[in-house]
Amino acid sequence: MTAPSPPLHASLLTVRGLTRAFGSTRALDGVDLTVKAGEVHALLGANGAGKSTLLAIVAGIESADTGDLEVAAGGSRDRPSVAIVYQELSLLPHLSVLENIATHELLLAGRARGRRRRARAAARAALASLGQDTVIDLAARVGDLPLDRQQMVEIARGLAQGARLLLLDEPTASLNRPQVERLFTVLRGLTADGVGVVLVSHRFREIREVADVATVLRDGRTVADRVPLTDIDDQALLTAMVGDAARALDRPTPVADAVTGEPPLLELPDTEAPLRVGPGEVVGITSLDPSAASDLLLRAWGDRPHPPGQTMRVLGRSTARWSPRRAVRAGVGYVSGNRARDGVWGNLSVLEHLVGPQRVARRRLIARPDVAAARRLVDRFAIKLPDLTAPPGALSGGNQQKMLFARWAPLGVRLLLLDDPTRGVDLHAKVDIFQAIDEIATDGGGALWWSSDPEELVARCHRVHVLVGAQVTATLTGTELTETQIVDALNASGTPAAGTPPLLAGSVDPVRPAGHAGSVEGEIQ
Amino acid sequence: QDSNSAAQGQAKTVKGLKLAYLAPSLDISYWQWVYSGVRQEARKHGIKVTQYNANNSPGAQLANIKTAIAAGAKMIVIGPVSSTSTPPVLAAAKAAKVPISFAGIGPQPGATDYTSAITADNHRTGVEEGSFVCKQAKQRGGNKVGMLSLPQDRENAQKYLRGARKSFSREGCKLVQILQARTLTVSEAVSQTNDLLTAHPDITGIYGMYDAAGTGAAKVLKTRRLVGKIALATADGSPTTVALLKEGTLQGLFLQEAVGQGTQAVTQDVNAMLGKPTTRNIPLSEPLVTTRSLNSPDSQKVLRRTYPSSAGPYN
Amino acid sequence: MTTVRTDPNDITSDPVQPLRRGGPRLLRTAARFRVELVIAFACVLVELLLSTVQSAAISSGNITNIAQSAAPLVIIALGQLLVIVTAGIDLSVGSVFSLTGIIAAAMLNHHVPTGVAVLGAFAAGALCGLVNGVCVAVLGLAPFIVTLVTYSVAASLAFVVTSGNSQPVGSTSFGSINSGHYLGVPNYLLCVIVLVVLLQLVLSGTTQGRWLYAVGSNERAARLIGVPVRGIKLVAYTASGLLAAFAAVLSVSYLANAEATAGNGLELQAIAAVVIGGASLFGGVGSAVSALTGAVLVTVIQNAVNLLGVNSFYQGTITGLVILLAVLAERVTRRSRTRGA
């Protein structure tokens, strides 16, 4: 390493009184943040608190209106002082994984000899440290990868830069548990080398697993500055994030019980262990390969043809001739966590997003949006936004996601197809989403729910199926339904070709893996 | 001020008046040469000339004449987009009591509300050029002829073709292929001639209908070393084709007297303004100039009436 | 339905500016049509500047002249707009204009009644558009290629129909389609006004109109909530063909003449008009008013250049530079607004 490592516990980043306004919205209103070398620093706050804005300013992408910002980690052209992993991914979809990870070597450095070889080594090492080198082909086009792998590519890019200060904006939002653990191992290795890491996440458990201190933002202000995580419990953290309005974290278990004897809401009869969602049931599905679950959900939704010979029954109807339009009108709803690709219309207003499904369901000619109903949705799901006519780009990531979920609420949906619906939604706001799902189940409806977060499935589902392709390989219910059991079943289902290699929770080699970012740098230099 | 103070037949002088020249397009230099004749004659009378371009659109042509009248034009010379596009133009000129003369292309048959039409006799030229090409082709031991045509949506192209067919059938030549231009560029004519010769290597004559056809075909004949073996004649004529005529690559040029049409049209308009007699229809022939006759005084005079000296040398 | 347009919560076609809540309704509408206003202002400015040199510029005769020559372009630009909002492009409109004009004229010359001739032209235009729509929406081909093919085929058929002969039209009942009046307003103007208002209402006030923007903004997201993406695209392309036929009928009725080349270059003019008016070729942005203002600006500049008697060789230069200025002015107002916000 050429740049001298700053001593541990020296300040890498000092932010004082930073403000930033977008029109009349004060995104940052006097924020303080101090990050020291060798620590994982959790940056917490409800959706729209200003976390992403703050990180963007630190990374030099946004400008602040007022305030001081000092980055002590000296950078150079070859080695930036700050690397950032964006919440809304900033990948080049038409380019290869290699080119997206080794951007610096391939796209930015001069034409030194051996550039491509070094780039390949660096990219491979960065992927290997994340345990992805066997599942992600360096030659693959990034736009063809599923979201979790795109997220891994974006993280690998951040690691490959070898920066002293690493900003991670919700890097785990679409990752499964083994992927998360792999990432955290890498982060621990980096901090041991004196790198400072800022980690944004809405999953308290992950925060406690890896972070040392936390800074909490509320409405663009620092409300807790560098609190050691050992000194504060979850309830206190939540109170700091959302103020007095904090709700209890111990969420109710699903109230509704499966109604027996009624026809199922969704039935996939042709598999070995049939997949079934009964009235009143919330059924989770999990798999190492998220596209298997995505595929299944899209088939139920009518956007993907069934494989030959297979069928599915949804709300008692055959899905031989099925489409999202028929599904909406039959009382099905669909929410995807890949909001940029599957949900957001960059040119249209929030209001248009909120009334979209209603317009499909109600075949009216005149598109007069029910503004009052939209306002009620905004209130009910606490969507933070400047104006109903604002474009979705003016909303924080979590608020965009809430917007995409909220729009199904007024439709009287009987079956919800959920593809990681809470991606990036804060803990507090998740409760609103959970309640909405509960209400549907109580009324005899149900949900089929894929989540990257097993904690969520355990807390909310009656039953969780483990999938390999469209095949159910295991079903967990009752007392079996625990996070450990889910992870075990996943690992048992996993073949290296099918997804992430088997990795048991907590069984990660404590010794730094050979290919972590520190040695990546070594190879680059 | 009364906008019709200089109405037809009332004026004492045309000095200082405005004249509008409406060209169908500027893609063909022909309309520039008409313009140059218009300006030559207008300068003599102290008339100011403005040129308008219709880009081959009848809609633009009608907008142009209305604009010209709004801008104070008291006389009009027009090369229309097509004969059939002229009725609304004539109506506009009549409403404004402005004399209007045609150059190159005439009004719709049956129209009466115009001062004069100075046109080339395309049909007659078609007959003459067809006969010339056929004779030349037969001298070269064949009777198959190819044609590089103007787009056949133009009535001059249709008249040329009809005339040429008449001669071919009368004199025993076979028109084996007609290739229609789209962009009227030399490079288009080159590809078309190449394709013509590939598909019909046995032709001994090429009939060109526009100037670039002559240039393009000549280029191919030179490249393929077929000069003299395949006869080539074309209508129009420009410094480029005259040079080709001189060197013998082209055997005949049927010159359209563009400059002459421009001067005639202005003369007729001026006569109308001053109340002097005008001639309704002036069909001009397209005289043939051959390699041998090029240097004769008659031919030189024809050349001067075809394109202005600014376009290039005459010999 | 008229209330729809003035609904303060109705959504702007302007993607960038979040509207401030509250504020006078007039200001909000102005903000919503900012680009269109700037371009309309540019039109007026050109005419006013011109009138200082050439007083005939603002005579009623000249204004009628501008309106009459802008009418077909506006109508074609409206169709183009529908397609461009879906992130497509329709290069065939110029040829479809020529072809349908020729068809109408040829039918009239075969003594077909005026109404039938008009319907025939409309059917031909809609058919061309439908073919485009099927190739794009159902077969999934690139709009640029598909409509370039239709452009080439329609242009060629326009020659075939009448062997390349232009068609004078004698029918007075056909002529009155353009020249007639209704309540003192000439028909061509009425058509333009009705179409612009109607399409603006459809675009901003109906479900299908909003779906056009959704499809152009993120097609996959639209498909995933059940928007009939294919149907919407089919309708957009078919409407574009139909409107080209409408423009052709008006134009042939005015000129009493149809030619196989009458629409040459109209496709580029129409696309330019729509983009100058503020639409984006990447889809999701644009309004019927933008098609109107863009098309009028193009016509006004052409008229100004002619009135000034600019040497025709230089006309392209002047026209180009004025358009550039107008677009720059639009860009500058956008800058300053963003800065100020």
Added chain:
Amino acid sequence: MTTVRTDPNDITSDPVQPLRRGGPRLLRTAARFRVELVIAFACVLVELLLSTVQSAAISSGNITNIAQSAAPLVIIALGQLLVIVTAGIDLSVGSVFSLTGIIAAAMLNHHVPTGVAVLGAFAAGALCGLVNGVCVAVLGLAPFIVTLVTYSVAASLAFVVTSGNSQPVGSTSFGSINSGHYLGVPNYLLCVIVLVVLLQLVLSGTTQGRWLYAVGSNERAARLIGVPVRGIKLVAYTASGLLAAFAAVLSVSYLANAEATAGNGLELQAIAAVVIGGASLFGGVGSAVSALTGAVLVTVIQNAVNLLGVNSFYQGTITGLVILLAVLAERVTRRSRTRGA
């Protein structure tokens, strides 16, 4: 740098197909250039079918003809491709072609040495491109409008330079630019081959080449990474102007004649060639080979139609339908591959 091209991990220009890991290198390269191969196959098929009717079709003379008439289009399409990969469009190339050809010819006719005349044309072409680049990259204006303005201005200036008169070129040294040979290969062919290979290497193997794709793929992300987006766009538009001038010089040298209208319609042909070859107007996709195959297909079809002596009224129809078939074939192979995978 030659190793770069055969790098199996190099990036495909194909947006849809994730490459399967492993597999023989040849197959991977074939997959990478799938669209290009289908179109090349279509070209060969057209010629072979044609030769059953007209044996002269595959004579060396005819192939030379095709090559000679395709050369300028290929070169212009290469420039167009650079712009289209960045998600832009360059409508000005046809006019720039005319203008620079006229400039070169006028200089030669004023007894300027050949080298200087060529450089003068190149400089004029690059300047036009640079103006486009500045308006798009620095002023942030829409490429469609900007290049439409340049198109209009350059076309107008082409008339101004020589008052609309076409310029015969007598210079033999200038003529030998096209007709000369090097190692038995005629110069025009050499130019095309060198340019295609060079640009393909630049696009797939150099930093700047990859930047072009980065900008077209996700401009915002590219800017965040640190790609000099403005510079890249400037280079793309300038190169497009320069290549148009290059094509003009070759063409004028061949024809020994320059006209103000020589480039009419070339812009649409060039865009069509690039899109037929597989590039996307939304950016990020396309290869130099795609520009080549697309341009050759367009030329081959034209040649076939002429050789068959198709009635010129129907030529547009036939040409259009063959292009549609080729694009459909390309689409079908994509389908079946996806199904099979």
